[in-house]
């Protein structure tokens with residue numbers, strides 16, 4: 400447990416080159432990821448070169464242009480009854496834009512994604528950049544879900560609840576501010592409140608400003624998740640913790656306040672079909688710690704209740 404107080408960095412290329420995990424190298428990358436999900440709930444992965452600087456720049460430039468609109472104009476892109484579109488700053492001062500392709504199927508092996516593009520974007524350029532990002536990140540999601548399924552003997556159970564998935568991309572924009580809007584359990588000034596992610600996994604890009612921290616559940620200490628150029632972060636969501644019978648850990652995280660600087664992060668929240676049922680897959684009935692639940696019911700009763708400030712938005 401918490402072998403060292405720093406988040407492991409893993410080269411993902413062996414797994415991308417061999418997603419069926421036939422080679423020793425792919426197997427050892429898969430194992431390292433599993434270990435990290437159980438120790439920290441967080442891992443930094445390198446060498447997924449499809450998400451490159453240019454792709455990130457085009458998305459963050461579109462978001463920067465959008466932020467030049469007045470708040471009133473930006474609010475035209477809010478979708479109040481569903482989980483996409485613009486969300487203005489609330490408790491922690493962070494704002495952002497959620498973009499969703501309702502995945503009819505889980506991505507095909509060539510990375511192409513069938514789906515319905517739900518989100519009205521501010522410009523065609525924004526829409527194209529978001530679509531492009533979602534296509535490339537969701538093929539990484541598929542590789543990781545496959546690796547998780549193999550490591551935990553899920554069989555096809557997890558893949559079976561992915562068609563119709565409601566994964567979504569969020570572009571988080573932290574405006575430059577002189578002081579923080581909120582603080583943490585230890586009074587640290589924050590830019591993003593302490594929270595768990597709720598889905599299966601989150602694939603997160605953070606820029607080089609820093610500030611992301613994860614809590615060691617054993618001693619409550621906050622550990623920085625340092626920006627590593629060209630990397631992405633993978634973290635465990637509550638649903639995967641449950642599916643793995645508590646072996647993978649969803650760990651609390653937050654973003655520390657940094658004065659007078661704009662910060663971007665881009666999470667892709669991998670979530671199953673809201674109607675999909677899950678339980679500790681691959682575990683004998685008598686050893687299961689959790690009952691079967693439907694994703695949306697479980698989210699509404701468990702997650703929304705405990706983190707109202709962080710989950711006002713639906714996962715439909």
Ligand SMILES: O=C(O)CCC(=O)C(=O)O
Nearest residue numbers: 571591605611654664666
């Ligand atoms: O901005 C970050 O680095 C983390 C954001 C985050 O945890 C989230 O949006 O769930």
Ligand SMILES: [Fe+2]
Nearest residue numbers: 594595596652
């Ligand atoms: Fe998060």
